[in-house]
Each structure stands twice: as structure tokens, then as C-alpha cells.
Amino acid sequence: MPSVSSKPLSIVAGLVGLPLALSLDLALAPPPARSDLRWARGVFPIVHFAGYTSHFGRRNGPGGGREMHSGLDIAAPLGSPIRNWWAGTVVDVFHDGGCGVGLVIRSGEYEHMYCHLAGAVRDGAYASGRVLLRPGQMIRAGQLIAHVGLSGRTTGPHLHWGIRYRGSWLDPGLILRAMVRGRRLQPSLPQQFSQGRK
Secondary structure, three states: OOOOOOOOOOOOOOOOOOOHHHHOOOOOOOOHHHOOHHHHHOOOOEOOOOEEEEOOEEEEOOOOOEEEEOOEEEEOOOOOEEEOOOOEEEEEEEEEOOOEEEEEEEEOOEEEEEEOEOOEEEOOEEEEOOEEEOOOOEEOOOOEEEEEOOOOOOOOOEEEEEEEEOOEEEOHHHHHHHHHHHHHHOOOOOHHHHOOOO
8 A cells, every 4th residue: 555645644564573462552551461351442443344355464566566565455345334443533534546535543552544435535524424524533432434435546345444553554453363352351241131131
């Protein structure tokens, strides 16, 4: 994916050299035994998942040459809702030739980027259906933030989801695995809550 040079994000190849548990610290550090539990709060961004179409890391680009792919491409039907991964603040909305219509949300020292969106950027705001986002706006985890589109350099409807930590791109696949581990570590609900009250 090309650099968004005039924006706060620039392409930085490689994965942070920190262990996942240390590099993915979005909240105050919990005790070590519970360190993966915090990841259960993350939200998978695609509502109508159709598969992964391109992984994080080196790949063959559309022109045939090798290039760094700084995120995870997630296929979904055109117009599918996109949810915010983690609570944070909108820091940028943009439209360029590579990413297309996109937005960036900051959560502590993390920035998560969403590309190839439907909708448009006008007067410094992103609009798609009932979604209207502006820089400085607070966003909840799981909140509807966009719709899958075909903007920018793409061969089909999908979300390019990228995550940076302290200026370096992370592999979103590792973050998804941490989220799954966190959910598995959550204590089970008491039986009356898991089966409904009578």
C-alpha cells in the first residue's frame, strides 16, 4: 500500500521487535497472569466476513513486484458495515490514490487505519450513509465507523486494516490471535446469566 505522505501515517516496514504482550499494551498494564484478558475488549472490524485476501508483510503487488503490505485485507460484500476495533479518537480522514477513502483512529499509542471505504471525504469529514466522522471525535469500540467500498487501489470490495504502535506497523493477525486468547481466558458467566433467567 502506498504512503499517505501528507498524513500522520507513513509506511514503516517491519514488525515492532517487542514481545506481543508488551507491544500491545492499550490499557494500564494488568498483572502478568491476566495480561491477555484485556484483548477480549477488541472488536473484529468486519460484520459480514468473507475471508482474508492479503496478509501482512512482503507480497507480490498488483504490478508484479515485491512490496510491503502494512495491514490485513479482509474481504466483505460491498457496503458491509465496518466497526471500530478499539475506543479512541478520529485523527484523520482522507482520500488518496492508494488507500482510497480512509480514516485513522488513535487509541493511546496505537493508530488503526481503515482503507478502501465507501462514502466520501468532504470539508474535512468522512460520510457514508448515516456515518459522519470528523477529526477529534471520540469513537467507542464496536461503533459503526464506515462501510466496505472499492476506493483507491483495489481489485474487489475489502477493508485494508492497519495498526501502528509507536510508529511501526504491527501484524493485525497477531492482534486477532491475542483477542481470541483473551476471550478464552474470560471467566465463564454464572449459569443463570449464560442460559437466561427464569
